[in-house]
Amino acid sequence: MSELVPLAARELNEYTVTPGVLGFIVFAVMGVAVWLLLKSMTRQLNKIDFKERDREEH
Numbered sequence: 001m002s003e004l005v006p007l008a009a010r011e012l013n014e015y016t017v018t019p020g021v022l023g024f025i026v027f028a029v030m031g032v033a034v035w036l037l038l039k040s041m042t043r044q045l046n047k048i049d050f051k052e053r054d055r056e057e058h
Helices: 002-009 020-046 051-057
Strands: none
16 A cells, blocks of 8 residues: 555646546447447348338329
8 A cells, every 4th residue: 555655646637647548448449339339220220111102102
């Protein structure tokens, strides 16, 4: 626990606190998840047969 004292003694400001590698990894995983969800949604929407279009044509 005593090794954390020098870390706590440093002054923190908005320029020294950064998201780091973990923040980047989380952001990248969220981006990939959104891309996969959009791809899946597009695939599901393409399967829908709109019967309203057939009624309007006749």
